Amino acid sequence: MRRRNAMTLTGTLVVTLVLAIALATLIYALTVGREKSRWTRCRNNLNSLAMGMATYLNECGGNRFYPWPMGRGLRADGFTGAEWFATNYWLRIHPDPNCFLCPSSGDTNHDGRDLGTDRAVPGLFGSQTVSYAAMGDRSVGICLASKLGKGAGYATSKLPIRDDFPPNEVMASGDTEGTPNHGGQGMAVLFFDSHVEYWTRDRIDPELSVGVSGTELVHLRNQRPAGIWSEAAADDS
Template identity: 60%
Template sequence: MATPSGTKLSDLLIVIGIFALVGTLLVPACDRAMGRAREEARRIRCRGNLNQLAKGMATYLNECGDNRFYPWPVGWPGCGTTESPDFGGAEWLASLYWTRIIPDPGCFLCPSSPDTNEGGILMGSNGCPAGKPLAPGAVSYAAMGDRSVGIYLASKLGKDAACATSRLPIKDDFPPSEPMASDDTQPPINHGRRDNGGMAVLFFDSHVEYWTHTRVDLERGVGQGDLCALRN
């Protein structure tokens, strides 16, 4: 059967079939491209969050730390006492929220992770809620903890191994190339998967790098290797 223009119906069906086939091939590719674009946008926002945390730490140094000391949140609920400090990276970063230096709880969440602090409720307004360590999803980033300085001295400066158990104040004397914070390694992985993802790493000079899975273990990297001083 031919159309008024002389084109056979079978020819039209073939053309339609070709377009349908091309469409089925293009849709998944477009979905993958859109997924990559969305993840890249989330990485940029994650980098922005870490930049804000770096600015918050600089403000703390200037306004609260006598231009020498970073936060040492002992005494806040859930962070131990002067005699027995007990805080991890999440609590160290959260001290910027408790001191109102960074009032936006969203800055503490990686946009690629499913983490939530329920608008800051899970972070507490004056220390950890109920005096217990922060819930795993309240802060998406690892950072310095109560033993970080001692671990850094023992692991990277070759000091006595006993230093690794010491709880020493966190001073503004780290080299600029030393990591200050990073995406945490509490499951799930923030960016991608173990064999194809990565993590954002913030340094003491405030720059941020993106390390892929070929450089860092996305499930256990915090507390090891280059990130040995960080804690979830």
């Protein structure tokens, strides 16, 4: 009787162990599948935003200049990457507010209400309104100073973003504010030639890279100044 009970207990433990392994495998597969789906949607968002920029260039920029929303942002003397992207929402070139949000971030712009209609909304347009860092008013100058060795003085210059900006340079990426996009495992990166890549932590720090000297994203700007952008802001004050 004791032998039979022992065998029954052993069998129960084996079955429980097998079920636990199967459940863990299923949960892992579902988690990976959800993240892949979110990455695909994030990539599609950035592709769509890139097409919006191409439309602006063609219809509003004379095939020469990208948006320059000076006076439309929260600060009259400059604009952030989020505000640069939002220009196309304000102009109704890109009317879908959800494209400005990474599906893995938890950010919200409340169906576009926080984006505003023709300028950033004081008190509402913040770090959760757009999930992506992008070009700011000093991006061209910072790129010239940090990547092309044209002299540190360029880092504070406000130069127009033109169609001849190198196509192999980054136009936008996941931001480094609030909750990290994609669980902090990597970030989506959009280039001026409109292709999107996914960079893992092995290449870039998804929580500390935007606007930071020595990184490939030094010229991009979050909604809140960071890195070289905060240094420039301090110089202005």
